Amino acid sequence: MGRPPTMGGCHGTLSGRMSAFMSALAAPSLPASLPFEAALAEMAAPLLLLDAGGIVLFANARAAALISCADPVGLSLPALLAPAGVTEPEAEPVLDALLDAVRAARSIRAPLRLSGDRRVEAALAPLSVGGFALTFEDVTEHLQGAALARQEPLTGLCNRVGLRDRLDAALAGADRTGAPLAVLMLDLDRFKAVNDTLGHPVGDALLRKVAERLRKATRSGDVVARLGGDEFAILQVSALPGAEQPQASEALARRLVDLVGRTYVVDGHMLNVGVSVGVALAPADGSDADALLKHADLALYRAKAEGRGTYRFFEPAMNAQMQARRSLEIDLRRALALKQFDLAFQPQIQLETGQVTGFEALLRWNHPERGPISPAQFIPLAEEIGLIVGIGEWALRAACREAASWAQPASIAVNLSPVQFRGGKLVETVMNVLAQTGLDPARLELEITEGALLENTDSVLDVLNGLRALGVKISMDDFGTGYSSLSYLQKFPFDKIKIDQSFVRGMEGNAECGAIVRAIARLGASLGMRTTAEGVETASQLDAIRAEGCTEVQGYLTGRPMPAAQAAALLSPPAASPNDAA
Numbered sequence: 001m002g003r004p005p006t007m008g009g010c011h012g013t014l015s016g017r018m019s020a021f022m023s024a025l026a027a028p029s030l031p032a033s034l035p036f037e038a039a040l041a042e043m044a045a046p047l048l049l050l051d052a053g054g055i056v057l058f059a060n061a062r063a064a065a066l067i068s069c070a071d072p073v074g075l076s077l078p079a080l081l082a083p084a085g086v087t088e089p090e091a092e093p094v095l096d097a098l099l100d101a102v103r104a105a106r107s108i109r110a111p112l113r114l115s116g117d118r119r120v121e122a123a124l125a126p127l128s129v130g131g132f133a134l135t136f137e138d139v140t141e142h143l144q145g146a147a148l149a150r151q152e153p154l155t156g157l158c159n160r161v162g163l164r165d166r167l168d169a170a171l172a173g174a175d176r177t178g179a180p181l182a183v184l185m186l187d188l189d190r191f192k193a194v195n196d197t198l199g200h201p202v203g204d205a206l207l208r209k210v211a212e213r214l215r216k217a218t219r220s221g222d223v224v225a226r227l228g229g230d231e232f233a234i235l236q237v238s239a240l241p242g243a244e245q246p247q248a249s250e251a252l253a254r255r256l257v258d259l260v261g262r263t264y265v266v267d268g269h270m271l272n273v274g275v276s277v278g279v280a281l282a283p284a285d286g287s288d289a290d291a292l293l294k295h296a297d298l299a300l301y302r303a304k305a306e307g308r309g310t311y312r313f314f315e316p317a318m319n320a321q322m323q324a325r326r327s328l329e330i331d332l333r334r335a336l337a338l339k340q341f342d343l344a345f346q347p348q349i350q351l352e353t354g355q356v357t358g359f360e361a362l363l364r365w366n367h368p369e370r371g372p373i374s375p376a377q378f379i380p381l382a383e384e385i386g387l388i389v390g391i392g393e394w395a396l397r398a399a400c401r402e403a404a405s406w407a408q409p410a411s412i413a414v415n416l417s418p419v420q421f422r423g424g425k426l427v428e429t430v431m432n433v434l435a436q437t438g439l440d441p442a443r444l445e446l447e448i449t450e451g452a453l454l455e456n457t458d459s460v461l462d463v464l465n466g467l468r469a470l471g472v473k474i475s476m477d478d479f480g481t482g483y484s485s486l487s488y489l490q491k492f493p494f495d496k497i498k499i500d501q502s503f504v505r506g507m508e509g510n511a512e513c514g515a516i517v518r519a520i521a522r523l524g525a526s527l528g529m530r531t532t533a534e535g536v537e538t539a540s541q542l543d544a545i546r547a548e549g550c551t552e553v554q555g556y557l558t559g560r561p562m563p564a565a566q567a568a569a570l571l572s573p574p575a576a577s578p579n580d581a582a
């Protein structure tokens with residue numbers, strides 16, 4: 001330790017070298033009385049002094065304690081560090097680097113793992129008087145903090161920063177070895193519904209179970225990360241030896257969709273969530289982390305858009321498609337303020353009388369440069385970015401205002417997006433619109449699809465009951481296309497069922513479609529609900545749906561969507577001609 005080396009004995013030579021070393025260290029300008037050696041021995045920082053060959057001449061108490069060596073003086077670097085546990089194969093390159101630095105008389109900083117899993121940074125610096133100073137900085141807590149900063153607390157998986165670090169390191173390694181790697185982005189389907197209906201503790205427990213399944217689906221060496229909410233990512237670095245890409249990633253993606261999609265039991269609830277997966281491969285889809293993460297994200301977006309519960313690989317065309325979508329999104333955000341929306345009105349005809357009983361209001365976007373854009377294109381986008389709430393309110397107000405001006409009290413049907421049910425303000429909005437426009441609530445029909453009831457059935461049913469209490473009517477749109485249309489009829493007494501166009505279109509060549517239309521018409525009759533056949537384009541379709549007992553019809557045959565003035569004219573009594581007066 002820091003005792004003055006004695007003359008003679010096994011350290012006799014060392015002792016002499018030490019005295020010379022200490023005298024040389026003491027600057028000539030300093031008073032000889034300064035307790036220089038004592039200061040080194042007692043200083044808080046671990047310090048060793050080595051001779052030019054790397055043999056320890058002096059070690060203070062802190063250094064000896066840190067490296068668990070009672071008497072380091074006289075030891076070489078490898079012998080010095082052995083008691084501290086620096087013998088692992090992983091430490092070999094570090095020791096070699098330290099010895100190289102001694103031979104070359106240059107400075108070096110090197111990380112070392114000591115026994116007890118303590119991490120230190122060793123700094124070897126040549127001294128002007130010859131020999132070296134070797135100091136250690138204990139960085140254990142700093143590194144533990146850094147590891148925690150890379151961990152996601154709920155699941156214990158890597159977080160985004162951790163994934164990024166591991167991806168950078170894997171890419172650097174792949175550069176050397178040419179080993180393929182893949183980034184898989186994952187997004188849970190229907191997780192929000194679990195959180196909303198059963199609360200966050202159940203949602204959190206479910207996320208932990210998902211994380212466990214992801215760990216099981218991957219191989220050791222792969223990195224599983226939770227990026228936030230219900231977003232996860234996997235860095236696949238350890239495809240089976242000899243496995244080729246994209247087959248190895250495809251196998252993993254398929255395994256993930258299968259495993260994550262199996263039923264979970266949390267707090268006695270049987271829960272089903274699915275997962276969508278986007279895959280980007282290195283180096284084919286990008287050789288840096290940013291490109292790979294972005295491309296996996298684009299592939300994920302495609303997987304979600306194409307039905308969820310599936311996986312997609314990145315394709316270069318996705319970049320251009322995403323740019324087109326962004327540009328449309330920018331325009332859509334401005335469209336309401338720039339008054340680019342309009343409504344078209346499609347007549348609904350009572351089959352028994354042949355009279356127009358009402359109109360369905362259909363949104364139109366007239367873009368000054370792009371021309372008319374189909375609602376089938378922009379409504380899903382507006383739903384995704386939340387704009388549908390404002391646009392839907394605008395459509396509701398414009399439709400009610402228009403209907404209130406008609407010469408006859410025909411009904412007006414307005415489509416509601418599932419997203420409009422989420423904010424908790426729908427009943428209030430409809431009430432305000434009715435009050436502002438003066439429309440009789442009994443003339444307003446709100447059309448909802450099964451999508452609205454899928455998410456959070458109980459709260460949607462509360463909203464529907466609130467709307468019904470205002471006196472408005474509720475129709476079930478696109479009936480027959482979802483999984484549970486029948487069960488919803490039992491849960492809520494709809495006023496009208498609208499039979500999806502696909503069944504009407506199929507009636508002529510397909511006996512099953514005819515049977516479905518007949519069954520729905522009879523179901524409606526026995527439940528006291530009107531039935532509207534949508535998408536009627538030909539006289540023979542009209543005859544067929546009349547024969548099946550539907551009560552109303554809507555389609556190009558009886559009237560295409562038309563401008564407001566034309567719809568109003570259909571309801572106005574014909575202007576009296578001069579001959580009438582005669």
Ligand SMILES: Nc1nc2c(ncn2[C@@H]2O[C@H](COP(=O)(O)O[C@H]3[C@@H](O)[C@H](n4cnc5c(=O)[nH]c(N)nc54)O[C@@H]3COP(=O)(O)O)[C@@H](O)[C@H]2O)c(=O)[nH]1
Nearest residue numbers: 362363375376395415416417477535536537554555556561
């Ligand atoms: N949330 C809201 N959704 C809306 C609103 N306005 C429209 N939409 C939905 O957009 C989808 C596409 O609508 P659109 O292009 O207007 O198509 C409608 C009709 O034009 C079309 N139709 C009607 N008859 C026929 C026909 O004989 N043949 C044929 N090929 N198409 C026909 O069908 C659409 C009406 O569908 P539906 O609402 O199911 O009655 C569509 O899903 C709209 O719902 C809005 O304000 N908010």
